[in-house]
Amino acid sequence: MRFIQKLLPASKWKLVLSTIGILSLVAFTSIVLFETTKAEVVITDNGKERTVTTHKNTVEELLEEVDITVSEHDSLSHDLNAEIESGMEINYDTANQITLAIDGNENTYYSTKDTVEEFFKEQNLSFSKHDDISLKGSDKIKDGLQIEVKKAFEVAINDGGKDKVKNFTGGTVEDLLNQYQIEIDDDDKIKPALDEQVTKDTSINIVRVDVKEEALEEKVAFKTETKQDSSLLKGKQKTIKDGKDGKVLKTYEVTLENGEEIERKLVDEKVQTESVNKVVAVGTKEPEAKLTTLSSSNSNTTSSSDSKTLTMTASAFTSSCSGCSGYTATGINLKDNPSKKVIAVDPSVISLGTRVWVEGYGEAVAGDTGGNIKGSRIDVHVPNKSEAYQWGVRKVKVKILD
Structure with a gap:
């Protein structure tokens, strides 16, 4: 210097x-x-705020100056070509990539929302309470997030005859029953099987099986024994000993399906009271009166001073047959009186109400008719079918007593 x-x-x-x-x-x-002359701008970058002064003219130039690159999915509060003004506040959020799989179908989304719930609202996605979502609505969004959703479908169940519908997102039949706490026993029947996969077209049928024991006291009907008695006239009967029904306790194994009995097995039988057979004496004594028979080419009728005797063909009938009313043509109730001596006649030969004596049968009343009882033919009433078979068809003498 x-x-x-x-x-x-x-x-x-x-x-x-x-x-x-x-x-x-x-x-x-x-x-x-x-x-x-620099403009003062506040930039909020993904929640982090900072203040910068710049001479840049546009938002795009300013972001390049501060090393912020904006992609097409990112969120920016201003247009890139907006002019910079002092006091401007610019908000920028980087979009996160999200993979959403609904029932196995994947789609990729980009969002700047903070939570899963906000993301669903942004994309107009709604799910029911029965759908299975891998994340909670309050979970935070982050880049690369994966969300899986299994949408529930309705499954028809018939449980013991009662129909119900349950929502399910998939799995086996056993998984569905466990989810809704539907219990089945070892005896119950279920289709499809527990390890079968449930689909939208699956219908489940549960048959409730109940096996129980049931004890019943049943009557044992007494039997009737006959003994020949030579002191009684033929056709006469006499009760020597009254019969008495016995009792037996039977135990059954009863199987019910949905409350209805489908099978009954006898598993035990114990006699409570032994039955007592009825003993009846049957007369074999021939009548003392001598019967005469007058034959001619036109008639089977013989006459005497006090009676008329006919030779007739006799079969037997019983009121215990299926479809029989038990009442005779003259109103006699044979079901209430199974030992009643009644014969069916052709009224043109023997008038209804006539007392008769029939060989091998005894005294009786002509109290019934029959479609096959014509001419010299009669039907004798016996208590049961076995005695009717024993009687068979035979020729007998019939004595008119009145």
Whole structure:
């Protein structure tokens, strides 16, 4: 500097100093002016706020200046070509990639939302309470997040005859029963099997099987024994000993399906009271009166001073047959009187109500008719079918008593 002062006259030196001062002032003023003309902008980058001053003209230029690259899915509060203004607040959020699989069908989404619930609302996605979602609605969104949803479908169940519908997202029959706490016993029947996969077309049928024991006291009907008695006239009977029904306790294994009995097995039988057989004396004594038979080519009828005797074909019938009413043509109730002596006749031969004596049968009343009882044919009433078979068809003498 001193060297320069020696070379320059004083007047020129003053001019140099003055010029330097002016240039310094201009430079300082320019710096101050540059700094004071910068715009102050607040940038919130993914929740982190910072304040910057800039001379950039647009938002895009400013973001490039602060090393922020905006992709098409990112969220930006302003257009990229918006002009920078002092006091401007710019919000920027980077979009996160989300993979959503619904019933195995995957789709990729980008979102700047904070939670799974907000993401679903953004995408207009709604699910029922029965759907199975891998994440909670309050879970935070992060880049690369994967969400799996299994949508529930209705499954028809017939449980013991009662229909019900349950929502299910998939699995086996056993999984569904466990989910709804539907218990089955070892005896119960179920279709499809427990390890079968349930689909939208599956219908489940449960048959409730109940096996129990049932004890019943049953009557044992007494039997009738016959003994020949030579002191009684033929056709006469006399009860020597009354019969008495016995009792037996039978235990059954009863199988019910949905409350209805389908099988009954006898598993035990114990006699409580023995039955007592009825003993009946059957007369074998021939009647003392001598019967005469008068035959002719036109009639089987013989006459005497006090009676008429006919030779007739006799079969037997019983009121215990299937479909029989038990009442005769004259109103006799044979089911209530199974030992009643009644014969069926052709009324043109023997009038209804006539008392008769029948060989091998005894005294009886002509109290019934029959479709096959024509002419010299009669039907004798016996208590049961076995006695009817024993009687068979035979020729007998029939004596008219009145």
